[in-house]
Amino acid sequence: MSTLLDVKGLRGAYGRLQVLHGLDFTIGQGAVTCLLGANGSGKTSTLRALCGMIRVSGTATLEDTSIVGKATEDIVRLGVAHVPEGRGTFTRMTVEENLQLGAITRSSKTEIDQDIQRCFAYFPRLAERRAQQAGTLSGGEQQMLAISRAMMLRPKLLLLDEPSFGLAPLVVEEMFRILGKLNREEKVSMLVVEQNAAMALELADHAYLLETGRIVLSGPANEIANDDTVRKAYLGY
Numbered sequence: 001m002s003t004l005l006d007v008k009g010l011r012g013a014y015g016r017l018q019v020l021h022g023l024d025f026t027i028g029q030g031a032v033t034c035l036l037g038a039n040g041s042g043k044t045s046t047l048r049a050l051c052g053m054i055r056v057s058g059t060a061t062l063e064d065t066s067i068v069g070k071a072t073e074d075i076v077r078l079g080v081a082h083v084p085e086g087r088g089t090f091t092r093m094t095v096e097e098n099l100q101l102g103a104i105t106r107s108s109k110t111e112i113d114q115d116i117q118r119c120f121a122y123f124p125r126l127a128e129r130r131a132q133q134a135g136t137l138s139g140g141e142q143q144m145l146a147i148s149r150a151m152m153l154r155p156k157l158l159l160l161d162e163p164s165f166g167l168a169p170l171v172v173e174e175m176f177r178i179l180g181k182l183n184r185e186e187k188v189s190m191l192v193v194e195q196n197a198a199m200a201l202e203l204a205d206h207a208y209l210l211e212t213g214r215i216v217l218s219g220p221a222n223e224i225a226n227d228d229t230v231r232k233a234y235l236g237y
Helices: 043-050 072-077 095-102 107-120 124-128 139-151 170-184 199-201 221-225 229-235
Strands: 003-014 017-028 032-036 055-062 080-083 157-160 190-191 207-213 212-222
Touching: 003 190, 003 221, 017 043, 017 055, 017 190, 017 207, 017 212, 032 072, 032 170, 032 199, 043 055, 043 107, 043 157, 043 190, 072 080, 080 139, 080 221, 095 107, 095 139, 095 207, 107 124, 107 139, 124 157, 139 157, 139 170, 139 190, 170 190, 170 199, 199 221, 199 229, 207 221
Parallel strands: 032 190, 032 207, 080 157, 157 190
Antiparallel strands: 003 017, 003 055, 207 212
C-alpha cells in the first residue's frame, strides 16, 4: 500500500504549551487509521496540527506536498477535510445549504449536485430533511451532515474527531458501518480519533496509541484489538 501522509517528528503547541512531542506515523492510500488514548493524550491536537490550527514543527507530507506551515484553507484545497468534535454544522442553514457550502472550493455545479445526491444515498435521512435547518436535526443526523459536508470536498484524507460523541449505541453502529462503506467505495483515507476503542479498531487497518502527546504503541488494528494486555492497560475494555 502506498503512503498518502507521512508524518515525522511532529510537534505541536498552544502558545508556549507543547502538547505533541515528536510524532511519527503514516497513513496509507485508502486506509483507515485510528488514534486512541485517554482525554488529554493529544489526539485532537494531532488533527488540529495536520489542519494548521495550532503551531507545529516537524514534517507532514501529503503525497509530495508538505502541509506544515500552510494555512488551513490551503491544506483543505490539497484534499484534507476535517470533521471536528461537536460537528460544527451551520445551524441556521438547511441541510442542502450546508452541503453546498462544503463544496465551496469547487466550480462544477453538475458535479456538486451529483455529489449531494451521492451523500443522500449514503445518508437517506438527510435527503428526507434536505430543506430542514441543521440546528433542528438530531445529534446523529447532525453528525451525518458533518461527514457529508466534508465529503463534498472530495477529500483524499478525512479527519474525524470523536464521531461517536454523544450518540446512542445504535446510531454509533450505523455511523461506523457507513464510514466503512465510504472508505471502501469512495477510496477516501481516514484518520479517526475515537474514545470508543472497540468500534475504532474494528473500522481501522492500523492504530496508534497516544499518551501525553507521544505515541507509545502502534500496530495493525486487529492485533491491538486482540491483545489482552494492551486492552486492559490502555483501552479500558
